[in-house]
Amino acid sequence: MTDHVTGGPGLPQERRLVTAVPGPESTALQARKIAAVAPGVGTTLPVYTVAAGGGVIVDVDGNSLIDLGSGIAVTSVGNSAPRVVEAVTAQVESFTHTCFMITPYDGYVRVAEALNRLTPGTHEKRTALFNSGAEAVENAVKIARAATLRQGVAVFDHAYHGRTNLTMAMTAKNMPYKHGFGPFASEVYRAPLSYPFRDGGLSGEEAARRAIDVLDKQVGAGNLAAVVIEPIQGEGGFIAPADGFLPALAEWCRASGIVFVADEVQTGFARTGDLFACDHEGVVPDLIVTAKGIAGGLPLAAVTGRAEIMDAPHVGGLGGTYGGNPLACAAALAVIETIEADGLVDRARAIGKTMLDRLHAFGDDRIGDVRGRGAMMAVELVKPGTTEPDPELTRTVATAAHAEGVVVLTCGTYGNVLRFLPPLAIPDHLLTEAFDVLQQVFEEH
CATH class of the missing domain: 3.40.640.10 (Type I PLP-dependent aspartate aminotransferase-like (Major domain))
Structure with a gap:
């Protein structure tokens, strides 16, 4: 339904959910992927992209997701940077x-x-x-x-x-x-x-x-x-x-x-x-x-x-x-x-300050550590009052964020780290909204 959409500066910078995530067209494509692609190639979030740019990824179902992953830090200048x-x-x-x-x-x-x-x-x-x-x-x-x-x-x-x-x-x-x-x-x-x-x-x-x-x-x-x-x-x-x-x-x-x-x-x-x-x-x-x-x-x-x-x-x-x-x-x-x-070194610092301030403000005792620099930030999740890793909570939070249209990644030897790698092209309002969603997810789980 969104084949006409292209990336670039004209792409609306908004979180928009018109179906469940993943939606029916992504689900159909995922079935084809399972039949055609070696299963060793995994997928974190099986939504199939038709356009991306700024701070959003648009899927085949018309959903617009806030991107806090940048393709694992690849699209730092954006997925369709004009230059x-x-x-x-x-x-x-x-x-x-x-x-x-x-x-x-x-x-x-x-x-x-x-x-x-x-x-x-x-x-x-x-x-x-x-x-x-x-x-x-x-x-x-x-x-x-x-x-x-x-x-x-x-x-x-x-x-x-x-x-x-x-x-x-x-x-x-x-x-x-x-x-x-x-x-x-x-x-x-x-x-x-x-x-x-x-x-x-x-x-x-x-x-x-x-x-x-x-x-x-x-x-x-x-x-x-x-x-x-x-x-x-x-x-x-x-x-x-x-x-x-x-x-x-x-x-x-x-x-x-x-x-x-x-x-x-x-x-x-x-x-x-x-x-x-x-x-x-x-x-x-x-x-x-x-x-x-x-x-x-x-x-x-x-x-x-x-x-x-x-x-x-x-x-x-x-x-x-x-x-x-x-x-x-x-x-x-x-x-x-x-x-x-575009001064993206300074932009990364500004993004980092926003993320750091928001993550510290969560006040959740399951967040054992907030760390990183610039637009490379993470939280390590633990059982309350301990340093024992909690990979199950990490998976739960990531899955809930995905369902709400925010792309986050996990990592860590113990599988208990949420990492945030937004594109440096992300606008402030999307960054704020993404962390509003994450805060709500933490409160609900």
């Missing part, structure tokens, strides 16, 4: 693909130049482009191994780095990411993270010493090619380590000849109220991995880092058929222009 639409349309009319490794084009070079300019640090940098966050993480490890001639990779409790074999080994959570898919890549070691809600008051520096002690004793600094960490964890539960944790790790890596890799796949491109989450404490990684918000919904990822490290792999050792696809590069350049021209 992105214009840039991709122009590129489609020129050519869709040649393969940069065969006959290159300037879009790839321009994206690399922009990332070299924007990422933390003023040192000389190089960039390589890929398709997905997992692919970029894996290439960051390849680059670090080539540069150090070491093999070990250190990661952290609650980490999520992807679904390839190596990145599954680097990911902490078994279900649904790892179960039944082994054996996994070797030479991956795990250290304890700074987790302020569950660390008993441990400072960032103390938590870093704990992690370094584990790695020194169990692996040996001289055997580590890379330490890979999300500056704020994503799937692991939006865990922001205590101040001082990341700088201490980075300093230890520098002193030990270990490549410090920041996985900013979910935190990058203004999401946290800084252009990159590392900027919060002035941490300068040796390599930084970006994806998700980089290209407004088109598949693109990057590894950017110190020239002497990025130059280590031999010619032909990095690449891929679609890496740095011209459409995705055009989108990325438009995303960067949009972030800078």
Whole structure:
């Protein structure tokens, strides 16, 4: 009934429920999905989209839902940002693909130049482009191994780095990411993270010493090619380590000849109220991995880092058929222009303040922790008066919010975290309405 609807600035920015969620047309499409698509590909909310933009997603039944997910932090500038639409349309009319490794084009070079300019640090940098966050993480490890001639990779409790074999080994959570898919890549070691809600008051520096002690004793600094960490964890539960944790790790890596890799796949491109989450404490990684918000919904990822490290792999050792696809590069350049021209770093901070104020005002003793930065906020739900995770309540609240037309996501090792990732293009009235709905859901459940 809504086939005529298109995204973009003309899309009404309103929550509108004309059927149950999901409605009959989405339900019919879900039946077709079940018959045609491998069941391993899950769906959080089976409403089928016909238009999206600003802060809403419109489904085939005519429902308009408030989007607090951004496709898992992908559509930070919006699902149909005008500059992105214009840039991709122009590129489609020129050519869709040649393969940069065969006959290159300037879009790839321009994206690399922009990332070299924007990422933390003023040192000389190089960039390589890929398709997905997992692919970029894996290439960051390849680059670090080539540069150090070491093999070990250190990661952290609650980490999520992807679904390839190596990145599954680097990911902490078994279900649904790892179960039944082994054996996994070797030479991956795990250290304890700074987790302020569950660390008993441990400072960032103390938590870093704990992690370094584990790695020194169990692996040996001289055997580590890379330490890979999300500056704020994503799937692991939006865990922001205590101040001082990341700088201490980075300093230890520098002193030990270990490549410090920041996985900013979910935190990058203004999401946290800084252009990159590392900027919060002035941490300068040796390599930084970006994806998700980089290209407004088109598949693109990057590894950017110190020239002497990025130059280590031999010619032909990095690449891929679609890496740095011209459409995705055009989108990325438009995303960067949009972030800078529209002041989206400041907008993310404003969104974060609104969400933080509203979540604290809920006054619900089942909310054990409110955390995050910028437009990357979460609540960890627990049994009242304890720190015992309550994944059942988390599922109940998410399902009830979905039924009321608000898209929220869950995450966390214990399945007890609600995460909020609104597009930076969301108008204030929708953000307010979404949290009115969430407050009502908490009161009713």
